Amino acid sequence: MVGPAGGVTRAGGAAAGDVRPMLLAGAQMIQGAAPGAGGSHTPEEWDDIRLAAALRSGWRRAQAAMTRALAEHGLSNLEYHVLLVISAAGEAGLRQIELAQEVNAPEARVSLLAHHLAQRGLIEAGRSEPDRRYVRLRATPEGERVLRSAMRCQRDGLAALVRQFPEDAVVRLVEYLMRRYLGLDLTVQRTGDGA
Numbered sequence: 299m300v301g302p303a304g305g306v307t308r309a310g311g312a313a314a315g316d317v318r319p320m321l322l323a324g325a326q327m328i329q330g331a332a333p334g335a336g337g338s339h340t341p342e343e344w345d346d347i348r349l350a351a352a353l354r355s356g357w358r359r360a361q362a363a364m365t366r367a368l369a370e371h372g373l374s375n376l377e378y379h380v381l382l383v384i385s386a387a388g389e390a391g392l393r394q395i396e397l398a399q400e401v402n403a404p405e406a407r408v409s410l411l412a413h414h415l416a417q418r419g420l421i422e423a424g425r426s427e428p429d430r431r432y433v434r435l436r437a438t439p440e441g442e443r444v445l446r447s448a449m450r451c452q453r454d455g456l457a458a459l460v461r462q463f464p465e466d467a468v469v470r471l472v473e474y475l476m477r478r479y480l481g482l483d484l485t486v487q488r489t490g491d492g493a
Contacts, residue, residue, distance in 0.1 A: 353475075363459055367451035371444055372418075376403065380411050381445050384421055384437050391436035394423075409433075420444055 368378050383400050384392065392400075398408040412435055415421045420441030423433050437445070460468060469486045476482045 360456055360459060363455040364452045367455050368448055370451060371448040373444070373448055376401065377411060377415060378445075378448060380408065381415060381420060381437065381441055384435050385442055385445050387436070389436065391434045394433040394435055397435060415441070 365375060368375060373381065379401050380397065383397055394408060394412060395405060397412070398405040401408065403411075412421060412423060412433070416423050419438055422436050422438055424436075425431075425433065465488065469488070472486050473484065476484050
């Protein structure tokens with residue numbers, strides 16, 4: 299069915315791919331609400347399965363939002379990762395072989411990506427001293443500008459995604475995940491600036 303602004307909606311009004319109902323159900327589960335019809339699973343098993351499914355779906359949505367933000371800056375996910383790793387190396391840069399190991403990609407693929415990014419003026423490549431057999435890569439000022447802009451766009455997109463949920467549900471969900479998955483007993487406090 300077609301919803302407002304031409305978007306596709308599911309029965310019940312939720313947009314196709316909209317994870318809010320599933321994530322809100324997960325937040326309700328950890329607040330002690332009844333999980334509903336969970337089949338033959340115990341509530342603990344059902345909660346973990348439902349929560350894992352909601353998190354996986356939410357993660358896919360977050361990845362899609364980040365990928366769209368990168369596309370607005372003319373970057374693929376791997377180009378972004380490469381530019382991020384090179385920029386993090388600072389003025390000294392890093393050898394192309396080290397970059398390949400860091401991004402877990404074949405050296406030939408990294409070489410092509412580095413060439414492409416250099417043509418766009420985002421990185422520069424030079425021979426390493428004293429062993430000139432190696433190529434050393436450094437970010438250009440333009441590369442760092444594009445990287446920072448892409449990072450800001452990604453953060454804004456993720457923040458907009460999270461703002462779709464009630465704050466108390468997000469806080470409880472984060473606290474639960476920290477306890478359940480990381481074994482940390484932390485309390486989340488809202489910052490004063492609304493961020």
